[in-house]
Amino acid sequence: MAMEPILKHGLSGWQPQQEISPSTSTTRLINIRVSALSNSSVSTTALSKAAMAEVSELTDIEKNFLEPYLPPGSTSRRGEGAGTDGAPEECSGATNAPHVDDGDLPFVTLTYASSLDSMISLAPGLRTTLSGPETKSMTHYLRIHHDAILVGVGTAIPDDPGLNSRYPGVTLDSQPRPVVVDPKMRWNVYGSKLAQLAQAGQGKAPWLIHTPREVREEPLTEWGGKRVFLATETGYPSQKSEPAERETIAWPVILKMLRREGANSVMIEGGASVISTLLSMPELVDSVIVTIAPTWLGEGGVTVSPAPKTEAGERVNAARLQQTAWRQFGADAVLCGRLQASKT
Numbered sequence: 001m002a003m004e005p006i007l008k009h010g011l012s013g014w015q016p017q018q019e020i021s022p023s024t025s026t027t028r029l030i031n032i033r034v035s036a037l038s039n040s041s042v043s044t045t046a047l048s049k050a051a052m053a054e055v056s057e058l059t060d061i062e063k064n065f066l067e068p069y070l071p072p073g074s075t076s077r078r079g080e081g082a083g084t085d086g087a088p089e090e091c092s093g094a095t096n097a098p099h100v101d102d103g104d105l106p107f108v109t110l111t112y113a114s115s116l117d118s119m120i121s122l123a124p125g126l127r128t129t130l131s132g133p134e135t136k137s138m139t140h141y142l143r144i145h146h147d148a149i150l151v152g153v154g155t156a157i158p159d160d161p162g163l164n165s166r167y168p169g170v171t172l173d174s175q176p177r178p179v180v181v182d183p184k185m186r187w188n189v190y191g192s193k194l195a196q197l198a199q200a201g202q203g204k205a206p207w208l209i210h211t212p213r214e215v216r217e218e219p220l221t222e223w224g225g226k227r228v229f230l231a232t233e234t235g236y237p238s239q240k241s242e243p244a245e246r247e248t249i250a251w252p253v254i255l256k257m258l259r260r261e262g263a264n265s266v267m268i269e270g271g272a273s274v275i276s277t278l279l280s281m282p283e284l285v286d287s288v289i290v291t292i293a294p295t296w297l298g299e300g301g302v303t304v305s306p307a308p309k310t311e312a313g314e315r316v317n318a319a320r321l322q323q324t325a326w327r328q329f330g331a332d333a334v335l336c337g338r339l340q341a342s343k344t
């Protein structure tokens with residue numbers, strides 16, 4: 001895929017910027033000047049010690065349980081080798097992660113916390129805590145084992161997430177790169193927790209994925225972040241509530257771009273529409289790690305559920321995990337598995 005230059009507005013004038021564009025590019029530059037992005041004076045407040053202390057180290061048994069579902073080599077690379085005190089039969093039925101590395105796609109882990117009624121928040125736009133302290137620690141452990149961590153803008157706006165790791169001993173180098181898919185540039189990164197963390201050196205600066213348009217240069221790039229512009233295609237909804245058809249960026253395009261930009265592994269945390277869509281794409285997903293909290297959120301919550309699937313005119317299961325492993329982390333259950341590629 002060719003990279004084509006577009007213009008961006010620099011702090012000291014217009015400068016060339018790289019656009020990453022799919023091969024049969026329908027890319028069109030829309031001459032929008034984004035003026036609301038000038039607030040570079042975000043606070044540099046660092047995370048409090050209390051917030052850091054909420055995350056504790058996993059036991060060796062817990063690390064061993066997760067290891068088969070992590071990107072290959074990520075534990076040894078980060079000096080976090082799985083422990084020795086977990087019996088293999090306690091770990092999982094899975095062998096090494098099956099990721100076929102053709103140099104094109106990153107290793108992809110889907111991970112989220114769900115209620116017993118398959119909901120991930122109480123209502124659209126309402127940040128909802130489902131993970132207990134043990135599974136929260138697990139999430140922060142998973143984050144340092146991935147090069148990038150991705151959410152949709154439907155999560156970035158209401159949750160204002162940190163998307164960094166607060167795992168004990170974490171360094172800036174081992175922080176994942178936050179990535180937000182925000183095609184219409186709805187989210188103002190300035191003033192966000194992500195921006196504060198990047199400025200305080202407690203997280204990497206984000207990469208924001210948009211559909212093609214022209215924007216001003218901005219402080220984001222000074223912190224090491226950037227905007228990446230990808231062309232859309234007409235997609236299909238993952239949820240009944242979505243319009244019949246809408247413009248989306250194809251997931252292989254997003255993932256290949258991330259790999260080209262140096263992310264060999266990507267942890268996809270949400271939200272509901274992102275996860276639901278990717279559950280129907282086993283060819284792109286290497287591992288699924290779900291926290292199941294012992295609670296029901298009730299009707300009206302935001303549900304993770306892939307689009308219905310038919311084969312030979314018959315309804316079949318939409319998605320299924322194989323090579324599953326379960327373990328209790330505090331009050332929660334953690335389910336790991338791989339998406340089954342063929343018939344369910």
Ligand SMILES: NC(=O)C1=CN([C@@H]2O[C@H](COP(=O)(O)OP(=O)(O)OC[C@H]3O[C@@H](n4cnc5c(N)ncnc54)[C@H](OP(=O)(O)O)[C@@H]3O)[C@@H](O)[C@H]2O)C=CC1
Pocket residue numbers: 111112113114119120121123124125126127128130151152153154155156158159181182183184186247248249250251269270271272273274275302
């Ligand atoms: N419990 C948990 O583990 C988690 C819970 N959540 C919760 O999930 C909820 C948010 O879920 P949801 O509303 O579904 O939002 P998402 O975070 O899934 O974001 C969806 C939006 O992202 C953009 N987007 C996603 N994929 C593409 C694509 N391929 N191409 C183009 N644009 C894309 C679209 O933006 P646009 O509309 O601008 O086109 C889309 O509407 C929140 O309540 C949050 O708290 C989130 C993460 C984890």
Ligand SMILES: Nc1nc(O)c(N)c(N[C@@H]2O[C@H](COP(=O)(O)O)[C@@H](O)[C@H]2O)n1
Pocket residue numbers: 112113127128129130131135136139151155156159160161162163164269270291
């Ligand atoms: N693992 C998990 N458990 C929950 O209960 C959650 N609500 C989430 N949400 C995801 O984590 C993001 C918040 O991250 P920070 O703590 O701010 O770094 C949120 O945006 C969701 O992606 N995850």
